Amino acid sequence: MTALLAAEHLTKRYRGHAPSGTVTALDDVSLSLEAGETLALVGESGSGKSTLARALLGLTPVDSGRARFGDADIATLRGDSLMAFRRAVQIVFQDPFASLNPRLSVGRSLAEPLVIHGIGDRGERRRRVSEALESVGLSAADAARAPHAFSGGQRQRIAIARALILGPEAIVLDEPLSALDVTIQRQILTLLAQLKQQRRLTYLFITHDLGVARAIADRIAVMHHGRVVEAGPTERIFTAPEQHYTRELIAAVPVLGAGRRAGVGR
């Protein structure tokens, strides 16, 4: 069965300040995201996770390899098929304070995807925006306010609402919890789980927190220095890791006792 979203031998290099002159962000990375699953992509900072996320959405060009959406190479999509792709795969970013245009009201930011895709008229859009806000636990009245009036957790909800408003099949979540307080993290995670079930979404969940990965993922892929080091079902990874690096990652997670979620893994 064709994967919903896949990376095939993606390589990307940046001209950086390292002694060698280039930084290899992605080194022959291949990965597939099957419909309906939650795939967690774990790794340290700088392992290339965000780059992979952006490459999969066609937001960053790659040096070699392909990102595929179903059967199609994303780089070849144009016009209607490109717009269809955009509607089907969305992204939520890490920094809630930078993911909303400070100059637009929340309502306008949420309505934008509808405007871009020519969906509905004014009234219909307003209705959908209200719906979207309510589905993430905010109120319809919030649409008139500016982003800076909201807390980090609330802004992340808005970002999630924006990602959902087009009715996508898959969402790439690039460290959506990392910038939030721990208690808020839990709330957002619960929200995400609910939404996934309600709308039958597929998640690519990027995180450096192994504990979170264990809690929500069906499969885990481990990245290190731009490569996928190991990938497999969640429990297998945790109980029988094959690679040395994976073992190190797991060992670094402090366990706070049975029944409680593990803390930040580094």
Add this chain to the structure above:
Amino acid sequence: MRALVDRFRTQRSAIVAVAFLLLLALLAVCAPLVANLLGADMTAVDLYHRFEGPSLTHPLGTDELGRDVLVRLLYGARVSLAVGIIGALAASVVGTLIGLAAGLSGGRGDAVLMRFTDGVIALPLLPLLIVLAAADPTKIGLSESFARAGEGGLLRISIIVALVGWTTVARLVRGAALTLREREYVLAAAALGASRLRIAFVHILPNAAGPIVAATALAVGNVILIESVLSFLGLGIQPPAASWGNMLTNAQEMMMSSPGLALYPGLLILGTVVACNVAGDGIEAALDPRTTTE
């Protein structure tokens, strides 16, 4: 936005500057009114009353052709303010478009546009303006009357100014575009399928607006200086239309007979440009989060 205005209000000197400019604008608008009151037309030549000192009929005296100085100064204010604003706006618009194109296209397009910008910056300003001002419009297909007519003169100078003045804003906007295009909300818009045009005008431009406004305000002052130099050299606004610059053209000869004639237009230019600079500075200070109250 409101925070910006509040901060601007704490810059006392900037408030004074803006007040001065508004007053000047008001007076300029009332120029025909004043002309009527005094019964003096801007172009009314009266060779029996040349070089008169201040009097009831001519509060600031008359010039070398017997025309009322005050009225001409007011009409000159119209010219300066109009050219200043239109020229600065035109230059800003051109610069913004080029800067956005450069900053958002990246790679080749950016490099080409920036080299071009560097090239234009390298051209010496005043000589270039002189050549453009002396240019024969018929050679590019415009009619002769366009060049000399009152309105045409204003438009012509504004266009010339826009042709050379866009570079500062272009660089500014390009810098802002390069920075802003990496922001998550811009990436999010791209992920939603936003076109480059939309990203440029809905996401990048509004967030770069502050510095652009400050630069435009400062540009008004520069444009006024440019217009006055060109008019002084005989290449800008042509007599009998009044411009502070062309009122000074014969100043050297008039120095002995009526030094006031050389003084007033220059003082007004100086005052207006200082006001523009202080106001523009105030806007910049209001944008800088670290500014303290004066």
Add this chain to the structure above:
Amino acid sequence: MRHTVLRFIASRLLQTALVLLAMSFVVYLLIGLMPGDPIDLMISGNPRLTPDDVARLRAVYGLDQPLWSRYLAWLGSALSGDLGASRLFARPVLEVMGPFLVNTCVLMGVSFVLSIVIAIPLGVWAARKPGSLADRGINAFAFAGISMPVFWLGLMLIIVFSVLLSWFPASGTGRGGGWFDAVRSLMLPVITLTIHETGVLLRYTRSAMIETMRQDFIRAIRAKGASESWVMWRHALPNAMLPVVTVIALSFGGLFSGALVTETIFAYPGMGRMIYDSVMGNDFNLALIGLLLATVLTLAANLAADLLYAWLDPRIRLGDDR
């Protein structure tokens, strides 16, 4: 020296040459927009020329060719040393330009140095206590300098110092009369030009210094007990110099424009005035070369700014050259 530095210089030089080439075309194009062309002037001087003569003359001078081929022809002869003849002076352009160039360099050079000498210490002093009376005064002076219409300032100075006080002459270079006269003739033009330039430099120096003084490393040095003067001159100033140097070099172009106006007011026989006269007098060759020369000057100043900046910026100087 370092391989990377040489490569940097070489690439900048190449870029400058290319920009100059591109701009030479732009300038050629613009000069062509000037009213009349050489043939029209000949016709007005000799009404007995027949249309056939005109056509023949056009062909001889190559004026019936499209723009780009005329440009290439001009470029060819320019690069081989033939810059054409000046119509106004009836002599080769190169010959004519020499003395003008020297005069302008003298005027610009003196003003430049003077304004640096005045602006930098004043800017440093003003930054000492931002908001103080001295600072406000200096800032006001800077604003006035920037906003002053140069030609009006020149006129005012002439009125006061030449007409009323007769201290300095209002025109010429006074070369004939020896050293002292030359200086006297230069006084007013230099003062005029310097005031504006000083204003510009003062503003940038002051704000660069204030910016630098705010930084943490200054506080650290102060905490070690260094005197205020030591902090400013030894530590803040070198760091503030980086943006200031760039501004200094970039203001060169503005300096030339100011010089043009100053020369016109004071009847000073410099490049600026030469360009003005040649444009007004339809002397295409002279105007073209004059403009190009001014462009070369500005490009050279920009290049110097780049190189100086690269040399001063410790990140680049001490940077990786492994």
